[in-house]
Amino acid sequence: MIVQESMSLMQKLEILSDAAKYDVACTSSGTERKGDGTGIGNSIQAGICHSFAGDGRCISLLKVLYTNECVYDCKYCINRASNDVVRTSFTPEEISRLTIEFYRRNYIEGLFLSSGVKGSPDATMEEMIRAVELLRTKYRFQGYIHMKAIPGASPELIERAGFLADRMSINLELPTAEGLRRLAPNKTRKTILKPMKQIQVRHMENKQELVLYRHAPRFVPAGQSTQMIIGATGESDYQIVSAAEAMYQQYSLKRVFYSAFVAVNQDNTLPVLPQGPPLLREHRLYQADWLLRFYGFQASELLSDAHPNFNLLLDPKCDWAVSHLENFPVEINTADYRTLLRVPGIGEKSASRILGARRYHSLDFEDLKKIGVVLKRALYFITCRGKMMYPIRLEEDYIVRNLLDPSVRMPVPASEVTYRQLSLFEDLALAGQKGGMGV
Amino acid sequence: MNTECEMTARKAILVCEDSLEGIFTSVYEGWTLENHGEKVQISVREPDYPDFFTRVCPVTSDTQKAEKVLRTIRDKLGQRTYEALCFTAVSCHPEKGTLVFRVLRQAISGRRFDRRIMDNMADPSVNLTAKLRIRVWHEIHRFYGFVRFREISGKVLLAKIRPENDILEMLAPHFSDRCPNENWMILDSGRQKVLLHPQGGVCSVYKDTGTLSQINASLCEKDLYEDLWKGFCRSITIQERKNPHLQQQLLPLKFRLNMHEFS
Structure with a gap:
């Protein structure tokens, strides 16, 4: 291992931010805190993006590792023990100074501190806590801090960290225990889930304390998050989404992040991805994640063992709607909020706007357009005052064909006699099951 | 109001200063005019070719009148409507004055105050107001x-922006809360005014040219942390996921002029 002792701050920052970039979470949301006037910083509920990197991801926090020295040998990680890369560490003073100076210039919203495991999990966690403590006490920093919990660190240290940070996270890394065993031999499900449970329980207790004593110290006020790598092992979308759902329900996580696997190491246990990272798949998983969190969907509604992966051509909501046509069409002027939310092309915003606007008068398609409903997708599934926008057949093939064809803006009115493309596999029943699409 | 404006005409354009104060003073003046059967428009600049039957009345800003209107809006129509109308009034839309006036006429008739007026999205004025509110808030x-602040000789933080809407004053609460113990200034280079916050003090806006030219000169100084920041932005990018199109969608070029990582 090459450990360089003397290195400029610039070099350290470059190495340790480069090593941290595969961590997805860079959100600064979830805490509303005014400055107390004694130091620097505040935090707003929605979070703030300060810049956007060349890959289009937001830069909101100073995302760095405390050290990239690591005793673990996770196959997918650039900093694994068996890799020959330059190793270095920050000191607590360097990190807090850098955070404050960046923050003063309004470059960042706070600090995201992760780390390789240097020595033991406890020793690493201790160092990280020292850096954050310095920031909170010496500089009276009231901005956002996201801290990683190191799997295997002792509960006392997690507790201490939780009172300093706004958000904590422990990476689930892989959606199945089997995958974890294969690619991250030093981590186990148990060492990951134990601190997660601890943070959840402590967070709940803290909520009770805050009811009694309004100024009690807050424990992880912005909740905890986790991250899974997508496409490194062979699991299906159904397994991934189910794992995410379990995380939300059993561990009350704020967010689950998905990270398309980027091949940084050569290893016989890792897949080779000649087309680059599976970005579209990642995108579909995020869309499904939103459906779970805000739209009242369940993983088992979106996917099943017979249909384990998302359709890459259609978004998960459209995909669900075309295969559940028995729920449609929905009458805009009478449907309740939950039903409206399930219509493709209607989101949280437009659904609540519809509820507000129809208090004044009944709505027509023209009004929906103004409200911000994406009619291109919604028109197949809704009626206004009992009428559809065009005479449309509620037929899976027909709707899918129109949804997918970018040249057809609005469908041609269906006449009595209809034609459609003959499909070898569907019409002659050569395939075992009916395909989802008619193209 | 000028005396010649008292003669009856069917349409009146009130011309006021482009500020919250100007627009809400005009709302105050326009209210009585419209009650007397005139169709009122509020404009922040002289109309180029007024119609023959339209009279143009200049309005001088009056803090008391404007505050009266603003207080009524906040108390009777609620925080949401208040915010929407204020944001509309600082937007860069040419019809913003008339728009604010139309929404208020709809929300208030006689003694009835419609607190939910902003829900009536199917109405063109309300709809446009709601859109402008979002635009300005964004x-x-x-x-x-x-x-982006730049540290000048170790004691003052200086930033330059060029916003589309007149939002300089609206940045004050956020940054005062964030950096209460710093001397900082934000310069709106398009409107040539500067927001100034002394250490531990309250924000104020300056427009005099002396201060402005001094600020412009000091903006050329170099700050050591800029290189660190540039390096960070470079190394945090995952090359395999490079997506300049998405980057530009989220961070349009017009914002990058004054951002150090893009210079």
């Missing part, structure tokens, strides 16, 4: 992140 929120 710009404010974006500048919360995109303002």
Whole structure:
């Protein structure tokens, strides 16, 4: 291992931010805190993006590792023990100074501190806590801090960290225990889930304390998050989404992040991805994640063992709607909020706007357009005052064909006699099951 | 009001200064005119070719009248409507004055106050107001992140922005709360005014040219942390996921002029 002792701050920052970039979470949301006037910083509920990197991801926090020295040998990680890369560490003073100076210039919203495991999990966690403590006490920093919990660190240290940070996270890394065993031999499900449970329980207790004593110290006020790598092992979308759902329900996580696997190491246990990272798949998983969190969907509604992966051509909501046509069409002027939310092309915003606007008068398609409903997708599934926008057949093939064809803006009115493309596999029943699409 | 404006005409254009104060003073003046059967428009600049039957009345800003209107809006129509109308009034839309006036006429008739007026999205004036509110709020929120301070000789933080809407004053509460113990200034280079916050003090806006030219000169100084920041932005990018199109969609070029990582 090459450990360089003397290195400029610039070099350290470059190495340790480069090593941290595969961590997805860079959100600064979830805490509303005014400055107390004694130091620097505040935090707003929605979070703030300060810049956007060349890959289009937001830069909101100073995302760095405390050290990239690591005793673990996770196959997918650039900093694994068996890799020959330059190793270095920050000191607590360097990190807090850098955070404050960046923050003063309004470059960042706070600090995201992760780390390789240097020595033991406890020793690493201790160092990280020292850096954050310095920031909170010496500089009276009231901005956002996201801290990683190191799997295997002792509960006392997690507790201490939780009172300093706004958000904590422990990476689930892989959606199945089997995958974890294969690619991250030093981590186990148990060492990951134990601190997660601890943070959840402590967070709940803290909520009770805050009811009694309004100024009690807050424990992880912005909740905890986790991250899974997508496409490194062979699991299906159904397994991934189910794992995410379990995380939300059993561990009350704020967010689950998905990270398309980027091949940084050569290893016989890792897949080779000649087309680059599976970005579209990642995108579909995020869309499904939103459906779970805000739209009242369940993983088992979106996917099943017979249909384990998302359709890459259609978004998960459209995909669900075309295969559940028995729920449609929905009458805009009478449907309740939950039903409206399930219509493709209607989101949280437009659904609540519809509820507000129809208090004044009944709505027509023209009004929906103004409200911000994406009619291109919604028109197949809704009626206004009992009428559809065009005479449309509620037929899976027909709707899918129109949804997918970018040249057809609005469908041609269906006449009595209809034609459609003959499909070898569907019409002659050569395939075992009916395909989802008619193209 | 000028005396010649008292003669009856069917349409009146009130011309006022482009500020919250100007627009809400005009709302105050326009209210009585419209009650007397005139169709009122509020404009922030002289109309180029007024109609023959339209009379143009200049309105001088009056803090008391404007505050009266603003207080009524906040108390009777609620915080949401208040915010929407204020944001509309600082937007860069040419018809913003008339728009604010139309929404208020709809919300208030006689003694009835419609607190839910902003829900009536199918109405064209309300709809446009709601759109402008979002536009202005987005710009404010974006500048919360995109303002870049540069440290000048170790004691003052200086930033330059060029917003589309007149939002400089609206940045004050956020940044005062964030950096209460710093001397900082934000310069709106398009409107040539500067927001100034002394250490531990309250924000104020200056427009005099002396201060402005001094600020412009000091903006050329170099700050050591800029290189560190540039290096960070470079190394945090995952090359395998490079996506300049998405980057530009989220961070349009017009914002990058004053951002150090893009210079």
